[in-house]
Amino acid sequence: MFKALADPTRRLLLDALFVRGGRTLSELEAVVTEYTEMTRFGVSKHLRLLEQAGLVVTRKQGREKLHHLNPVPIRSIHDRWIDKFTEHHTVALTDLKRQLEDTP
Amino acid sequence: MSSTTPQDIQVFRIYIEAPIERVWEAITSSDFTTKYGYGGPVEVDLTPGGDYRNLTTPQMREMGLGDVAISGRVLEVDPPKRLIQTWRPAWHDEDTTLTWELTEYAGPLTGVTLTHDCTGAPNTAAEVIGSGGADQGGGGWPWVLASMKTLLETGHAMVGAGG
Numbered sequence: 001m002f003k004a005l006a007d008p009t010r011r012l013l014l015d016a017l018f019v020r021g022g023r024t025l026s027e028l029e030a031v032v033t034e035y036t037e038m039t040r041f042g043v044s045k046h047l048r049l050l051e052q053a054g055l056v057v058t059r060k061q062g063r064e065k066l067h068h069l070n071p072v073p074i075r076s077i078h079d080r081w082i083d084k085f086t087e088h089h090t091v092a093l094t095d096l097k098r099q100l101e102d103t104p
Numbered sequence: 105m106s107s108t109t110p111q112d113i114q115v116f117r118i119y120i121e122a123p124i125e126r127v128w129e130a131i132t133s134s135d136f137t138t139k140y141g142y143g144g145p146v147e148v149d150l151t152p153g154g155d156y157r158n159l160t161t162p163q164m165r166e167m168g169l170g171d172v173a174i175s176g177r178v179l180e181v182d183p184p185k186r187l188i189q190t191w192r193p194a195w196h197d198e199d200t201t202l203t204w205e206l207t208e209y210a211g212p213l214t215g216v217t218l219t220h221d222c223t224g225a226p227n228t229a230a231e232v233i234g235s236g237g238a239d240q241g242g243g244g245w246p247w248v249l250a251s252m253k254t255l256l257e258t259g260h261a262m263v264g265a266g267g
Binding site: 022054059068075079 | 111113115118119217233234238245246247249250
């Protein structure tokens with residue numbers, strides 16, 4: 001999952017799907033090519049990797065394949081990692097504050 | 105990432121190490137629904153047009169809800185693979201549509217894809233996405249599905265889930 005997140009194009013795709021889900025490959029291709037040169041095949045490869053990592057889910061609507069973010073793993077990354085990191089930083093800052101305040 | 109309006113159609117996917125029939129039961133039977141998610145028994149007539157009710161837990165009634173937390177109607181049913189139903193929370197005046205799709209893989213492993221169409225239901229959409237704290241009841245579907253996975257894989261309820 002972290003490998004999936006490690007690429008700027010894939011992060012761009014996730015950002016785009018966060019703003020608005022339910023997009024087709026063509027729409028996402030347009031988003032990517034605004035920033036960088038990439039073929040439709042390249043975009044499709046990135047999307048497939050995101051789907052394999054569980055971060056993106058697709059559903060069919062008529063003949064179209066629509067891409068959505070999957071909030072399930074994103075929530076669990078947040079709960080397991082981000083909260084812990086924030087907590088550490090807060091603790092570190094509190095400790096620093098205490099040390100500074102205790103120094104005569 | 106900046107905050108944005110909740111999306112009309114939300115799709116959630118999780119994989120659970122359990123046979124597809126057990127996952128189906130977890131969705132449709134009170135034996136399971138009282139042990140994960142927000143809890144409460146489920147009454148569902150699994151035929152097209154059949155009624156669906158997720159009853160309240162004692163804790164929900166203490167908070168002022170009546171006997172029914174979620175009401176709805178079965179639109180399409182194909183056990184143990186597919187259930188489409190309307191879904192109306194008692195605390196919002198909003199009708200939404202849920203689609204459960206289950207796929208069994210070798211293992212057995214079951215892929216659960218839940219699509220919640222909250223078109224025209226912004227309050228429901230904002231809650232089910234699960235961006236609130238799980239300990240404050242804000243876990244939404246990601247939390248409900250995580251607790252379903254814990255229950256089916258370990259046999260015991262996830263901390264804070266069920267009721």
